[in-house]
Amino acid sequence: MRPALVLLVLLAACSVNADPEESGPPSTAPPTVVTTTTEPLPPSTALIRIGTARYELDAVCAAVGAGEVEVTGVGTDEAGQSVFGYVRAFLNDPYVALLVGNGDDAVLYEPGFDGLPEVELTDDGARFADVQFATDVDIENLTATPVDAGAVEVICGSYVRELPPSPFSIDAG
Numbered sequence: 372m373r374p375a376l377v378l379l380v381l382l383a384a385c386s387v388n389a390d391p392e393e394s395g396p397p398s399t400a401p402p403t404v405v406t407t408t409t410e411p412l413p414p415s416t417a418l419i420r421i422g423t424a425r426y427e428l429d430a431v432c433a434a435v436g437a438g439e440v441e442v443t444g445v446g447t448d449e450a451g452q453s454v455f456g457y458v459r460a461f462l463n464d465p466y467v468a469l470l471v472g473n474g475d476d477a478v479l480y481e482p483g484f485d486g487l488p489e490v491e492l493t494d495d496g497a498r499f500a501d502v503q504f505a506t507d508v509d510i511e512n513l514t515a516t517p518v519d520a521g522a523v524e525v526i527c528g529s530y531v532r533e534l535p536p537s538p539f540s541i542d543a544g
Contacts, residue, residue, distance in 0.1 A: 413528035415496075417444040417456050419469050421480055421504045422519035424448070426469060428456045432527035433534045435461070438492045442525050443537040457539040458525055460497030465490040467502055467523050470538050480504045483515040488523075496525035 415430040428444030435441055444456040452472045459466040465488050469480040482488050483505030491498045500522055505515035 413526075415442070415444075415528045416526050417442055417458060418524045419456055419467070419521065420523075421469070421521040426454050426456065426471070428454060430456070430525060430527070431534060432496065432525065432530050433532065434527075434530040437462075440492070440497055440525065440527060440530075441534060442496075442527070443534050443539065445537075455538045457537065458497065458499075458523060460490045460492060460499075460525065462490065462492070465499065467499060468539060469504075478506055479508075480506060480518060480521075481508050483508065483517055484513055485517075496527045497523075498525070499523040 415432045417428040417430040419426045419428070426446060426448060428446040430442050430444035433441045439461045440458075442456070442458040442460070444458075446454045446456075448454050448471055455470040457466070457468045467482060467488060471478050471480070481504065483503050485503040488499045488502040491500065502521050502523060504518045504521050506518055508515040
């Protein structure tokens with residue numbers, strides 16, 4: 372007998388309306404629809420300047436820990452040549468490289484032997500304020516052809532776990 376009494380009390384409680392103004396047939400008003408939009412993430416970009424030349428690249432950023440970032444980027448220069456960039460914004464091992472052109476006509480710009488470029492890690496990327504770029508860098512003989520001073524700025528709109536293959540990828544096989 373008790374289970375029937377409990378069921379009767381539950382049914383009665385469900386049918387009780389606390390607000391007599393709201394009694395009556397269900398509302399026929401359309402349901403309120405709430406939509407949210409998410410803004411797309413800003414693109415990742417890299418700007419590499421060497422002397423008066425500016426290379427603006429579409430970039431991919433990989434967060435490697437402790438605020439450090441590794442970046443590859445692609446673009447074209449004013450003459451329409453392919454440009455590939457690589458930035459390793461590590462506090463203890465910074466590096467920047469820019470490959471302009473393809474094949475035998477390609478020119479590789481990287482820091483010479485005047486000291487490592489100084490990197491500043493930012494909330495959304497990294498900056499190198501003063502890079503002494505060179506070509507024909509020969510690590511074995513410690514020689515290079517100085518080119519010009521430059522700067523690098525990377526803005527990361529998003530991050531990936533691993534960088535895609537690029538001309539700067541090292542083949543471990």
